[in-house]
Amino acid sequence: MNVMYDIVKILAKLELFAGYNMRQWPFSSKYRPIFSFSNDPWNKISGSIDLLNEQNYFEPGSTGIVQISFIKGFLNDSCLQPGQTFFISEDGSNNLGKGEVIEVFSEDS
Amino acid sequence: MSKDQIGHDLGFGLEKTAEAVVLSKGTSMVANALKGAGSTTLFRAASSAEVSDMAGNGVRNAAGSYETSKLFASSASDAAQFGKNNFALDGVPNTLVKVKVPNSVMKTATTFEADGMKAVSIPANQLPKVRPVGLLNYTPKPTNPFGFPGW
Numbered sequence: 352m353n354v355m356y357d358i359v360k361i362l363a364k365l366e367l368f369a370g371y372n373m374r375q376w377p378f379s380s381k382y383r384p385i386f387s388f389s390n391d392p393w394n395k396i397s398g399s400i401d402l403l404n405e406q407n408y409f410e411p412g413s414t415g416i417v418q419i420s421f422i423k424g425f426l427n428d429s430c431l432q433p434g435q436t437f438f439i440s441e442d443g444s445n446n447l448g449k450g451e452v453i454e455v456f457s458e459d460s
Numbered sequence: 461m462s463k464d465q466i467g468h469d470l471g472f473g474l475e476k477t478a479e480a481v482v483l484s485k486g487t488s489m490v491a492n493a494l495k496g497a498g499s500t501t502l503f504r505a506a507s508s509a510e511v512s513d514m515a516g517n518g519v520r521n522a523a524g525s526y527e528t529s530k531l532f533a534s535s536a537s538d539a540a541q542f543g544k545n546n547f548a549l550d551g552v553p554n555t556l557v558k559v560k561v562p563n564s565v566m567k568t569a570t571t572f573e574a575d576g577m578k579a580v581s582i583p584a585n586q587l588p589k590v591r592p593v594g595l596l597n598y599t600p601k602p603t604n605p606f607g608f609p610g611w
Binding site: 356358372375376377378379381383384385395396398408420422425441442443444445447 | 523524525526527528529531544545546548549550570572573574575576579581583
């Protein structure tokens with residue numbers, strides 16, 4: 352079976368929470384948390400975060416612009432709109448950060 | 461039979477009844493403990509770097525990666541699909557790892573649906589109790605994931 356994977360990439364503003372029950376250490380590129388979008392909160396999908404501008408780490412408590420790749424088939428198209436917000440977690444329930452879609456800038460197939 | 465003898469016999473009977481109750485309760489406690497001492501088999505799609513790390517250090521999170529927990533699949537086929545998804549996202553082939561998770565640890569796990577499949581999240585502080593027991597001879601890769609000619 353020839354399965355095609357459509358990858359969709361977005362630019363997003365991301366805030367990584369700090370504090371109790373949150374990450375205590377930074378993450379690096381290729382971090383793959385679970386995403387849940389506010390307009391489709393029950394649909395939990397994995398995505399890969401890439402840091403920009405040669406940034407090596409994303410610290411808890413910081414906010415920045417990142418690139419995120421998703422496998423399109425798992426994502427509701429309505430999530431891919433600027434202004435849509437999402438949360439990230441590692442266990443599907445404890446939100447470790449939140450973000451907002453800035454731009455859907457490429458789609459490869 | 462004297463009153464003393466009747467009292468003695470009655471006391472002995474009560475003592476034996478109490479013993480039997482304690483014994484049966486103890487037996488069920490032991491049975492429950494044994495039941496709780498079992499384990500659950502889970503699977504994980506892991507990169508070769510993670511597999512090497514597991515071999516030397518057991519199951520743990522790498523710096524810069526997951527920190528609060530680690531995700532596993534409840535079946536080999538789901539783990540294979542997670543592996544294919546991983547490959548589509550970062551181009552790194554995965555190997556399937558089979559692990560045994562003590563049932564006492566499974567009580568701390570959370571289960572949810574990710575990418576349309578059941579995912580099991582084990583808290584990071586429980587990972588040292590998770591035991592890798594084998595590699596599955598299968599590297600899940602999607603067929604021509606990016607539509608490259610001649611793939």
